[in-house]
Amino acid sequence: xxxxxxxxxxxxxxxxxxxxxxxxxxxxxxxxxxxxxxxxxxxxxxxxxxxxxxxxxxxxxxxxxxxxxxxx
Amino acid sequence: xxxxxxxxxxxxxxxxxxxxxxxxxxxxxxxxxxxxxxxxxxxxxxxxxxxxxxxxxxxxxxxxxxxxxxxxxxxxxxxxxxxxxxxxxxxxxxxxxxxxxxxxxxxxxxxxxxxxxxxxxxxxxxxxxxxxxxxxxxxxxxxxxxxxxxxxxxxxxxxxxxx
Numbered sequence: 001x002x003x004x005x006x007x008x009x010x011x012x013x014x015x016x017x018x019x020x021x022x023x024x025x026x027x028x029x030x031x032x033x034x035x036x037x038x039x040x041x042x043x044x045x046x047x048x049x050x051x052x053x054x055x056x057x058x059x060x061x062x063x064x065x066x067x068x069x070x071x072x
Numbered sequence: 073x074x075x076x077x078x079x080x081x082x083x084x085x086x087x088x089x090x091x092x093x094x095x096x097x098x099x100x101x102x103x104x105x106x107x108x109x110x111x112x113x114x115x116x117x118x119x120x121x122x123x124x125x126x127x128x129x130x131x132x133x134x135x136x137x138x139x140x141x142x143x144x145x146x147x148x149x150x151x152x153x154x155x156x157x158x159x160x161x162x163x164x165x166x167x168x169x170x171x172x173x174x175x176x177x178x179x180x181x182x183x184x185x186x187x188x189x190x191x192x193x194x195x196x197x198x199x200x201x202x203x204x205x206x207x208x209x210x211x212x213x214x215x216x217x218x219x220x221x222x223x224x225x226x227x228x229x230x231x232x233x234x235x
């Protein structure tokens with residue numbers, strides 16, 4: 001299972017940079033970039049913070065798709 | 073990324089210089105033992121000051137600069153002094169990468185330590201030609217730990233870079 005997200009799209013809609021979103025949720029710009037690319041799976045707390053700043057539910061931003069999960 | 077590479081080089085150079093300083097001090101200690109055995113003057117202890125100079129002139133100012141910068145990032149003098157500068161812990165992703173690097177380093181050390189302990193068995197046979205052999209082994213262990221840490225850190229930063 002692979003975690004997909006709409007962070008990039010929502011960020012563009014809100015006209016926020018990766019840095020400004022990072023500041024809002026308390027992470028670095030690189031972490032936001034990694035989440036958008038799907039390189040990094042955020043913790044539940046961070047995912048909830050992202051949902052909170054976009055005023056959306058978890059399932060509206062993050063969802064799972066079937067795929068090869070790369071661990072390690 | 074460049075910061076990690078720079079820190080890796082700086083740490084390795086510092087450890088090598090520190091090892092050289094220890095070897096010089098060990099040599100001085102050997103001379104001191106000879107003096108103690110025969111305290112009749114005149115006697116002298118000779119020591120190469122070059123590694124000390126290199127350590128204090130090159131590494132010390134860079135470390136002081138990095139400490140000041142780290143203090144600003146970590147917002148705590150205690151954390152800046154007590155935690156290695158190569159620990160990246162700004163957010164959860166960096167903490168995860170640091171944790172993976174520590175894990176990698178631990179695994180490498182788990183194999184390196186018994187090998188190093190085994191290598192120390194050879195000490196009596198090479199004691200005369202290489203009296204500071206244990207210092208070399210300990211410095212090698214430090215280098216192995218650092219290199220494995222930086223290698224894993226670099227690998228994970230490239231993998232979860234977001235760039």
